[in-house]
Amino acid sequence: MITEMLAPPPRSNSQTNLLRPIGAYSLHGLAVAGDRLIALDSARGYLLSIDLNSENTSILNPDRVAQFEGATGLGIWEDTIWFTKEDSVYFCTPTDFTPQHFVTLPYTANGIAVWESTLYVTCQKAGYIFIYNRATARLITQFYSPGIGVEHIAVRGEELWVSDDIEQTVYCLERATGQMLFSVLTPFENPTGLAFQTNPQTGKDSLYVAYAGEEAYIRDDPNANPPHQLEYRDRTFIHRLQFHYNQEGHYALSNGFLIEMSYVEELLPLEAVHLQNVQWRIALPSETPRQKVRQISAVGLPFTEEIVDGQRIAVFKFDNLKPDERHLFGWKALVEVYGIKYRLTPRDLEKVPDLSPEFQQRYLVDDDELAMDTDIIRNAAIEAIGTETNLLRKAYRIRNYVYDKLSYGIKPHIDPPDVALERGVGSCGEYVGILLALFRLNGIACRTIGRYKCPQQADKLGVPLYPDYNHVWLEFYVPGFGWLPMESNPDDVIDRGPYPSRFFMGLAWYHVEIGKGISFEKLKTDTTPESGEEISIGELAINHIRFTILEELEVGN
Structure with a gap:
């Protein structure tokens, strides 16, 4: 009996934003060939062809996978495939996947993109995007990398698009100068490749981003007692990144x-x-x-x-x-x-109006046990900014100063800023307390915001999710512009830096803003306890x- 092989059915509209290629372990590098995505699986050395409509996946280089193991960047131009592996750039053809050496970099080459006669190669250790002539392998110029992590790159017309795995960000740069136009936060962590696909019918571009990392799961092992064990497995997928740049508002959604x-x-x-x-x-x-x-x-x-x-x-x-x-x-x-990610530069804030008397009275005072009159906090406020006078640079330097001085740790209660700063370990609330005190002592109006973050599982639709902790962050005020968000501790991920800037003037989709500048929850009653202390909500309710x-x-x- 002969069974007819049918093409996989198209996926529903609710699925088209997320692709999970079967047999993929660690996708690094992404390119487009017609209506298909071409992805590089660094762990297996597979060049995968992925149908956007059905998610059907095939291996393009079945007899050349060893040569692609450990490769990270991928670019396609006309009839040539380009990829990076270790410190070198290689190319091959779609009919013969034998790699041919193109150029060697001083350090590990990460991502690659091709546009006409030009190659763009990212290198985290060097901190640059290297630009080569495709015909001569001559280095034309180099641009500073916009982030601090491993970056991948794509070209769309006169724009360079760069993803950064630590920053959890995609940047849009001018292709001619490398100047940043705007940036957007990705909905998932560890982006590892990006590519634009143009719909031939509508002419509309879709930006697809690859992600790779690990996820924890509960493994059922019948031979163990207890049978359920915490394990980790590879997690990789491709997702359509949507964005909207509001140039007038200086932000991108x-x-x-x-x-x-x-x-x-x-x-x-x-x-x-x-x-x-x-x-x-x-x-x-x-x-x-x-x-x-x-x-x-x-x-x-x-x-x-x-x-x-x-x-x-x-x-x-x-x-x-x-x-x-x-x-x-x-x-x-x-x-x-x-x-959301705001795009303001220190030059934009060279001449800002003075803070109004109302804001000075409200947002420059110690109204929440901030220990602003203690020597340790006052000295820290001076040391944090040095001789800086620009509002944006002052805010950035204060953030980095606090990250240098603190390590993250959860405690059952929040100590005042002077105690937390001297201890060197703080929860998100203690980070916020110190930041508020240093901002206000340096004349920058600020306030708290929070109170919860949705668990970061955007691929689990319709499933009840329960956060483990509450969370607070802050906003600082720019006269003439408005309030800008800034996370408390999540960017403090590298000991002594450099620190990512993903949540400096930015928030991810999972932040839920509740009660800006006011108490999240309060209890008022005519009853006075015998102890004379305020009634604690935590002792009354769950x-x-x-x-x-x-x-x-x-x-x-």
Whole structure:
């Protein structure tokens, strides 16, 4: 009996943004050939041809895989395939995959792109993009690399596009000068290749990005006791990076997701307490350039809504809370979230207006036990900026100074900035406290923001996700422009630097902004405890936080 071989069916629209080629282990380098993506699997040495519609995958170099093992960059121009391996650049043809040497770099060559008579090669250790003449192998010039990690590169017309695995960023540069135009955050970590594919019917470009890394999973081993064990496996895939550059607003948005977030308190006091005339106030998600609130509804009990400093707050009211009462109350929000990255340079801020008296009184003061009057904090504020006067450079230097002085560690409570700085270890809240103190002492208005991050699993749609911890970061103010976001500790990933700048003036899609510059949760009551201390929310209730990613949203290119 002969079975007819049928082509794989097309994938649904909900799948077209994410490709998981079967048999791929570590994709590094990406190129386009017609309506197919060509990907380089560095672990196996495979050149993979991937159909965008069906995800059907085939190996183009079945008898030449050894020559491509360990290769990282990939570029295609006309009838020639170019790739990088170790410190050299090679080329071959699609009919004969025997590598031919082109040029050797001083250090490891990472990514490669080809445009007409020019080759572009990235080199992390050198910190440059090297540009060669394709016919003579002569070095024409070199540009500074925009990030600090391993970078891959693609060309689109007069633009160079560069991905950086540590920065979790794709940069758009002028091809002639290497000047950065804007950058976008990728929705996943460790981008390892990128390529533009043009739809022949619409003429619209789609930017595909490869990712490679490891993921933890629970392995079921019947021979072990207990049978479930934590293991790690390769994780690699290709995803369509969507973006929109708002030149007037100096920012770029990237891949958006519609998420449902629930924040619910379960009233379960540790000790019997009787409270009267209670107002339980919980901040609601904010409206920002990267976050849109579609809908908010009450969970368990109804609430009234108030506006404080432009921020929405849910207010739950109880005439009496008896010791044996139990309640569930909170809110559920349907929120659009996007990645955002602002593009401002020190030159843009050479002449900024003075900070208004209102902002000075509100955002330059010690209003949250910031220890701004202690010697250690005052000396740190001076040491952090040196002789710098530019607002943006001061902010950047303060961030780097704090990263030099602190290492990340979680503690059961938050210490004041002077204690945390002297200890040298801090949680995200302690990073924020020190940053706030140093910013304000240097005349930069700033405020806290948070409160949770959606678990970073954008490929798990419709699955309830539960964050392990809350999280806070901050915003600093540029007179005449507005508020700019800055993460607290996630960019502190390299001992003594250089530090990535992905979350300096940027936030990923999974940050949910709630209660800008105000308390996230407060309790007001007429009851005064015998101890005279304030009533702790943590001793009265258990919070339940849940995220569900419902769908990926379109972003206009």
